[in-house]
Amino acid sequence: MIRIDNLHFTYPRATRPALNGLSLEVGKGEVYGMLGPSGAGKSTTQRILMGLLKGYTGTVELFGQPIAALGRGLYERIGVSFELPALYLRLTARENLQLFAALYQHPSRSPDDVLADVDLSDAADQRVETFSKGMKMRLNLARSLLHDPELLFLDEPTTGQDPNRSRMTRDLIVKLKARRKTIFLTTHNMAEAEEICDRVGFLVGGRIPVTGTPSGLKRQYGERTLDVRLDGETAPRHFPMEGIGGNTEFHALLASGRVAALHTMEASLDDVFIRATNGEKAA
Secondary structure (H helix, E strand, O other), X not given: OEEXXXXXXXXXXXXXXXXXXXXXXXXXXXXXXXXXXXXXXXXHHHHHHOOOOOOOEEEEEEOOEEHHHHHHHHHHHEEEEOOOOOOOOOOEHHHHHHHHHOOOOOOOOOHHHHHHHOOOHHHOOOEHHHOOHHHHHHHHHHHHHOOOOOEEEEEOOXXXXXXXXXXXXXXXXXXXXXXXXXXXXXXXXXXXHHHHOOEEEEEEOOEEEEEXXXXXXXXXXXXXXXXXXXXXXOOOEEEEOOOHHHOHHHHHHHHHOOEEEEEEEOOOHHHHHHHXXXXXXXX
């Protein structure tokens, strides 16, 4: 569904490239998470894939074809949910979706059905100017689903959501995956990416030095530890799981009678990012 090879892009008057040899592939029905700090090039990559930025070098293909060859037909096949909602504030939620549906050549889904997907049925006739940020984000997501696209670009889809709404959005993404939709997700939320992504790539310095499944990357780059909490101490003590049976300090603590709790800990994607990129930060 997506193939990028050796992509380079530099903004006018910039002193360094935004993308510097970026390569990645995303298969049909896959949820791919592009992770990285602000300024790493996530939005630039999305804009190129959406046909909004030109002037790059390298190969960029969607659906097995170069972006330029798809023309306006590209927008019949992709759905986009930006981090900053693009909506008509004086229109109601339903009116917004009816307006956007009219832009497509092919019949779209019912606005009421799409609003139900994002739990906005009760606000269908409410003006968007009265919406909270989280409601606007959900309406923005509904807009991206209107024409039942094959490929979805979701940029920070749970921004502004409370934990319950965030869970509903993640569940919706899982349902879309079950329907063989391909999803290209950009996020700062490593825990969210770990939960819903089939594969992730860490974008840093305009390229992706490390990519793989969340569980595989945690095994490769992480280090399992045992946290020991002692009576009278607020901070736990950490011991590598490897060789724990012969660790004399650990056994001395066990024999001391002060151990209040033991917890095995595995690496998070935050840990993987730091190790895989040597702590490199975006400019």
